[in-house]
Amino acid sequence: MKAYYSDRHCDSFVEEEHLRDGCARLQLIFRTWIHFHPAGQYKEDDELWAVDDWTAEGRSRFKTRFAEVIREGFGDGAIWILHNQSGVRDVWCDVKIVHEEERSKAHMCVNALNNPTAIGSAGGYRSNCVRGGESLLGSVFSMNNPIDMSVTNGVVVGGLVSRTKPVSDAPAPVTFLQNVLLHEFGHYLGLRHFCDWAGEPNASEQYCANRTTYEQDDLMAVGNSIRSHHVNPFLSRLGKHEYVPRASCFGFVANDRQKRPWIGDPNWSWAQ
Numbered sequence: 001m002k003a004y005y006s007d008r009h010c011d012s013f014v015e016e017e018h019l020r021d022g023c024a025r026l027q028l029i030f031r032t033w034i035h036f037h038p039a040g041q042y043k044e045d046d047e048l049w050a051v052d053d054w055t056a057e058g059r060s061r062f063k064t065r066f067a068e069v070i071r072e073g074f075g076d077g078a079i080w081i082l083h084n085q086s087g088v089r090d091v092w093c094d095v096k097i098v099h100e101e102e103r104s105k106a107h108m109c110v111n112a113l114n115n116p117t118a119i120g121s122a123g124g125y126r127s128n129c130v131r132g133g134e135s136l137l138g139s140v141f142s143m144n145n146p147i148d149m150s151v152t153n154g155v156v157v158g159g160l161v162s163r164t165k166p167v168s169d170a171p172a173p174v175t176f177l178q179n180v181l182l183h184e185f186g187h188y189l190g191l192r193h194f195c196d197w198a199g200e201p202n203a204s205e206q207y208c209a210n211r212t213t214y215e216q217d218d219l220m221a222v223g224n225s226i227r228s229h230h231v232n233p234f235l236s237r238l239g240k241h242e243y244v245p246r247a248s249c250f251g252f253v254a255n256d257r258q259k260r261p262w263i264g265d266p267n268w269s270w271a272q
């Protein structure tokens with residue numbers, strides 16, 4: 001049985017034939033269009049950066065790694081939906097990026113910046129996700145389909161970013177690793193910063209500054225840990241399928257069961 005659902009942000013289906021450990025699969029497919037920003041100047045929030053051109057090989061590597069990072073981070077067994085109902089299978093969550101050549105066919109539009117270098121007072125460029133199309137009108141998805149995410153070649157192809165931060169539960173600062181693309185894609189899924197209640201948008205407090213190691217290590221803070229709350233976008237998506245009565249979704253429990261190494265694991269290697 002397959003039940004498709006499509007909207008501005010993804011296509012999805014629940015597949016009960018394609019089982020993994022006896023669980024059904026909820027697959028989210030993100031049709032993705034990447035704008036490779038040409039060499040020159042890039043302006044964002046009144047700040048300027050100089051960006052390099054892209055080679056054909058560079059574009060290809062960016063697209064491949066973009067899809068791999070997101071699949072390994074959010075899909076492929078990193079997130080499961082478990083419940084106690086007999087007769088209804090548990091669900092393993094999968095994510096797939098499908099690259100589109102035409103912007104009008106895409107759910108998610110990405111601005112790819114190669115090696116942005118500050119001009120004037122601009123600091124280091126920060127990749128970001130604004131999920132821009134949500135309330136505007138225009139494309140095949142009845143939306144304007146502007147850029148949802150701006151990311152650098154460095155965070156997509158380069159991998160983990162290291163940040164050393166003071167914590168409240170240890171005498172010395174702790175070094176956190178994060179895959180920034182996964183963090184930004186988390187925003188695209190609708191996830192907010194782990195401590196977003198604690199400060200203004202993008203203030204350090206929202207990233208759990210000076211709080212515990214556990215809090216800062218969340219993917220939606222400055223770390224790379226996938227946690228139970230990251231299942232929420234999948235739970236809400238499941239509610240759009242008739243896989244189970246919607247009311248019973250409240251009884252679902254997610255855990256961090258992982259079936260294989262993924263990019264968030266210290267032992268991860270691309271060779272696997």
Ligand SMILES: [Zn+2]
Binds near residue numbers: 187193
């Ligand atoms: Zn963020």
